[in-house]
Amino acid sequence: MVIIMNPDATASDIKGVIEVIQNAGLTAKVMEGAQQQIVGVIGDKTKLGSVAIDALPGVEQSVSISKSYKLVSREFHPQSSVIDVDGVSIGGDEFVVMAGPCAVESREQLFEAAEIAKKGGAQFLRGGAYKPRTSPYSFQGLEEEGLKYLAEAKERTGLRIVTEVTEVEAVEVVAEYADLLQIGARNMQNFRLLKEVGRCNKPVLLKRGLAATLNEWLNAAEYILNEGNPNVIFCERGIRSYETYTRNTLDLSAVAAVKHLSHLPIIVDPSHGTGKWRLVKPMALAAVATGADGIIMEMHPNPAKALSDGPQSLTPDNYYDLMKDVTKLAKFMKAENIQCVDLS
Amino acid sequence: MVIIMNPDATASDIKGVIEVIQNAGLTAKVMEGAQQQIVGVIGDKTKLGSVAIDALPGVEQSVSISKSYKLVSREFHPQSSVIDVDGVSIGGDEFVVMAGPCAVESREQLFEAAEIAKKGGAQFLRGGAYKPRTSPYSFQGLEEEGLKYLAEAKERTGLRIVTEVTEVEAVEVVAEYADLLQIGARNMQNFRLLKEVGRCNKPVLLKRGLAATLNEWLNAAEYILNEGNPNVIFCERGIRSYETYTRNTLDLSAVAAVKHLSHLPIIVDPSHGTGKWRLVKPMALAAVATGADGIIMEMHPNPAKALSDGPQSLTPDNYYDLMKDVTKLAKFMKAENIQCVDLS
């Protein structure tokens, strides 16, 4: 930590700051700047507790240098992690595709979607059984019934199941039916839920919060790893910006940034990331090119009848077209050994 | 709902849209625009389920007209609601002040803070026993022990207690000790938690999410009212913007906007809203002037030793100074009957 003093800080202000640091068992070093004095803090910062250095007299601001997450960081674990989800590897050589409807609406709809997903080449079937919805009057999902349909769909197609868990009480039942537990954007800082899936033996897909910084996102994953579950996959799904043409602003630079900062895999959700089906294919291709480990997207046998998120769902034909080109591109990237992220 | 067709939509596209509307038991009216055709939907839109009108062939976009929240809206309840919190009215004539430390750190710290809060004129003592923290390694709160100190502080001072509840499992115990249950920004769309406090008999302070729109915020309150708890107080606490000088951007226009759209009271949190103690007083005064029903702010016997959020906490002296002027201003606004919000 580096503490920057006000230009008009007094000698006694500086003395006060040094005392606080020393009382915490740390070492303080003072440096004379051109206009301001700077105090460096040497030692394990956590000893400071959260003493509010910024509020000490004469302090302009403090700059934290060390990262607050550890288990998640690439420094801690230099090799990229490859996560096994019921036999499918994420984070390795293969580009993984998860497709399916936003919500599980009925047995028929889901099975039809599963057949299409399978035929197009996806490895995972997605579909929400527990739906977090802005309005209490919107369709909230089929809950356990939906989970059962998902499990049946897996039996029929062999596709792995990824589905959202929105509450602590449901972790057990969702983990029973699903292969990969999704934590949605609205719950990225539902720390109680993070801890619960951290104690569960299923891998977790952690979506980025609506307005989460990379630092907050990495720390959210740290909550899960800290409880003993090392199998977290990040999912960039767009952030909230002033632009209203798209539902969210898909921050593809997060893919390379997360790969630089962390050893965990990351996939991209071009459906929520744009909210417009026309933009799903270009952003899916971009996700491949930028080095993502996979994509998750919405596809519906009949988007116009979807109970939620229709405008961003692909029709089966759009989905097949997308898969053809995504597959080609992913193969090419691998064959040519194009490295997007400098991990040196 | 109004559906805007593409300029190149065909007659069969329009026929398709009309069929979907009629199949849902609604009436469609077509209007010829200069460049585009428009289809109006007459009747109860919820009959549409969430059929994805936007994904129908030929549709450019649909514009939703009716609001999704009802119980929360001023149309539903034209009179402003006054909420009783253990004898203190919020939303009526009185400007209410809630003050105290960010976190309950110890019995001594809390009692000292309570005495100061009381002496300054606050009606409520705030203090977190369950702390949602970005990093799992930060201080997470004293939990039930903290709640007990809060209850003791109430006994000593008569101050009402407002404290955050971060998880479903804790609602019962927090409701036992606290007078007003706070839902924090990170949990504004933790719908399971909203439902739980909706079934509880204590009033709820609902903070605005980090990047929540007014519409999402009002709908979050609708979740609580819909479960049977009519006693919700909104709290504007700053939204996330690109500006980094302040911790958040305090959106004071939300006060008048919420009062226009809803009958429920709204208070302001200038501490989280700015993140800088220097800005707390000016924004507290602005909150009074803009017609807020109260403020909640952080004050600490010794901010430099605070275990969290020190930089935004007031010292006791700053707090007394603020209270002197806030009280004067609130009295003046009332005496002069200055009406900020046009409710006509």
Added chain:
Amino acid sequence: MVIIMNPDATASDIKGVIEVIQNAGLTAKVMEGAQQQIVGVIGDKTKLGSVAIDALPGVEQSVSISKSYKLVSREFHPQSSVIDVDGVSIGGDEFVVMAGPCAVESREQLFEAAEIAKKGGAQFLRGGAYKPRTSPYSFQGLEEEGLKYLAEAKERTGLRIVTEVTEVEAVEVVAEYADLLQIGARNMQNFRLLKEVGRCNKPVLLKRGLAATLNEWLNAAEYILNEGNPNVIFCERGIRSYETYTRNTLDLSAVAAVKHLSHLPIIVDPSHGTGKWRLVKPMALAAVATGADGIIMEMHPNPAKALSDGPQSLTPDNYYDLMKDVTKLAKFMKAENIQCVDLS
């Protein structure tokens, strides 16, 4: 400047950094952190030119400590500046009001507006003769004809004139007719225009850019002062955020922040800041309470016929009502000597 090295930076990396600093005639001091080394730079940072410290091998990031603006800063000029605009003081004891239509549309409209503005108690008449418009097909203003009407309106009412200048070529003619030259949000970083008004002998009203940080805004003012014109007044007019209910998000905390960082006056524009006439009065009152030196707002004899920005314009009756309460509040704040900003 403080330079933070990567945890894995080598001794030769650090040597390289030190050499760059010393070659620029500055002093480098190395400090051992817990995980990382830190290099402090002592001396006048401008000697570094803009050598890209961040791109040197082994550097994680550099933190700039000294501010890039000088003449604008309160350190440079501790007393608050009071700016005389043709006999009206801004930044002193008086709360100044500027009112009028968004655009000068006709002689009659302007004179009517001027009479209303005067009657309500404003000291300034606003009205755009040069209008920056998103679309080239929108009304672009009456240009010099509009300026002449403004000058006439001044003769009739004594109101001072504030109007926008959008291009270098027009500075001379606008300065001839106006008392206060407005630089609009879209031109806040039109540096050529800033320099031009910096060489002009009229005071300047500098609106905050759509997405400008405080630092960028203060530096924009520095461009004007640096050319020799010390008379700059800031105007907070809302920033762009994700919220769409309001046209912009009025950042009232900027008032106290700017007063802390700079000696120059600051006023608030609640019309553009909210985009909704219903929110203008509450935000005008909040501006008074937060310590602003004045407000500028849109008022139109007949808002429904306004050629631009009607939805945010007040009717004459709304304007009178607002002025009655704003005046009362401003008097009260002064009489009670309520200090919003701690300048200690």
Added chain:
Amino acid sequence: MVIIMNPDATASDIKGVIEVIQNAGLTAKVMEGAQQQIVGVIGDKTKLGSVAIDALPGVEQSVSISKSYKLVSREFHPQSSVIDVDGVSIGGDEFVVMAGPCAVESREQLFEAAEIAKKGGAQFLRGGAYKPRTSPYSFQGLEEEGLKYLAEAKERTGLRIVTEVTEVEAVEVVAEYADLLQIGARNMQNFRLLKEVGRCNKPVLLKRGLAATLNEWLNAAEYILNEGNPNVIFCERGIRSYETYTRNTLDLSAVAAVKHLSHLPIIVDPSHGTGKWRLVKPMALAAVATGADGIIMEMHPNPAKALSDGPQSLTPDNYYDLMKDVTKLAKFMKAENIQCVDLS
């Protein structure tokens, strides 16, 4: 235009709205909604001038349906435009690369950069001679001297020249030396400058404003086309969001969105878009995959000595590595005829 009335609008309110529409020579059609009445406006909306429909009594909001830009729209010009820049086509089959230093610093630096750019395979040399800088004390560019070096570099290497023009007075001289005139982000709504380059016979590279919506950006291009210059190329360079890890948030979805809405080409700037050299390559690859017509990026013979924007500049080696893979990928996309954007 569709006008949505308040639920409590009176018959006389609706009559008033209809009158305003009819007085403008347009047709009004009323539609009964479930809760609210809706008035459709039939005919050329521009006849309304900018009468402020939203401010009429009883109006809740108006929704504009027709787009304000025309010449720029794909409806107006269904074929994608291919723009010739001194013999290099942009918007056609070829993926175009522009590379070079942020600023022209010296003859030697520029020539060295030009050789590297050429060797790596770029078609254009970039380099700023007029630099818009936040602080008046930062390096402002070599101006005409820099332009001469650029022209010399073209003679030596054959690379086309793209460089920024920041002020009306410099358009003539920049157009004399450059092949492609860049309008920077800060000047995207400097309408006077847009008009000036619209009257110039050189193609224009129009960067997206820091916080510009797609609609504002397309309208900015309309200013240029409306003056007679049809040769505009868009450049996505990142938008301002709350995320601070990257300098901006590169909105790659804008590529496909702009191609859907407009016939004009669009390129991507991964250097400003991320601000971190490590992220330039992954985002350059993503730009290719998403269907962009090219990229513009910063490369410096010695980034650590760059006078501006060093942290986002590539070293020559990084640049060669990037070019190798970008070229491969662009060839592959073309050979496989991968269509990112559905223009049906």
